[in-house]
Amino acid sequence: TPPPNRTENIMTDASVFDQYPLDQWKEPSHRIMDRFSLAGKKGFVTGGAGGLGRNVAAAWAEAGADVAIVDLPRTKDALEPLAQELSERYGVKVVPLYCDVSDKTQVDALKTSLVDTLGTVDVAFINAGVNVPGDDADEPYEVWQKTIDINLTGAYLTAQIAQHIMREHNHGGSLVFTSSLSAHNANFIAGGPSPVAAYGASKAGIYEYARYLAAALAPYGIRSNAVSPGYVWSGIFEGRIVPEAHDMMTAPVPMRRFGTNEEIATAVLFLASDASSYVTGTNLQVDGGYSVY
Ligand code: NAD
16 A cells, blocks of 8 residues: 555644643543553564563553464463463453564564454554574674574564554554664673674664654554563573672673563553553563663
8 A cells, every 4th residue: 555645644724723622630530550451452462482471471462452373383381271260260262373574474474364253453562583503793694594584584574574463454453573782782691702603683673663654654543663672581591690690690780680571561551552652663672771871
């Protein structure tokens, strides 16, 4: 579809000011918390079996949305009971869908499955991502390629199907991407950078892609934002680091701790919902203050 004729948007009369209510709270039925609701919305979450993904799926389901939780087929044993539990707990439709986000054919098939199962897509959490071992300054080509394929190309492919569904169904929506602290700062552990070179590049690419989409898709009522988690105790560190490593990692974090999955989920609920209706093209740092240095 060609973009709308931009000259049509030039405002010519005083009715233009009617769109700016000054005191919405004075309406008897007005409740500001309603802006956080996703009642009746349809959404999907990639990396849905992981720590951040399943907590965002839970938040969106509690907020009233039907949700497709999308992950690799190998997560089936976790994804199926998760979908059932969320559906029973929140009384909405929650379905597991399987897709490798780096594979265009599979993502194209996901588009069909999403429309078949949910009807449409209003909100999308573009979140699947990996941290590949060996991702240092001298990383092998394969490490670079795998990281970019899953994190950056996967984000592009899944955001494309989301925004195309929104436009084909003539309604707006909200895209929320998982970038990372590593997109903005070199992680600093024990006096030096930690090895996440391709990861940081992929996450910086995601952030800039989210910003570009914000500009390009605003005429269609589609917002696009990124969240940049710092260290989050999402499950990936469970049993893998000793208390000394915890203290070493959190030394440069002003709040001196990891974040929790729910502390990311609340940020993503804000960006997905009408609570952020005038927010697009931004990056929300949720990192305990790490990025201030
Ligand atoms: P996680 O490993 O628990 O979740 C990631 C999920 O992505 C997994 O369920 C995995 O199966 C899925 N996935 C991997 N490759 C895939 C593919 N090709 N197609 C579809 N799904 C795929 O990790 P998490 O901590 O929940 O991370 C979620 C996102 O947050 C990732 O993008 C990660 O880079 C980002 N992030 C995490 C942290 C943190 O500290 N946990 C910090 C910053 C950013």
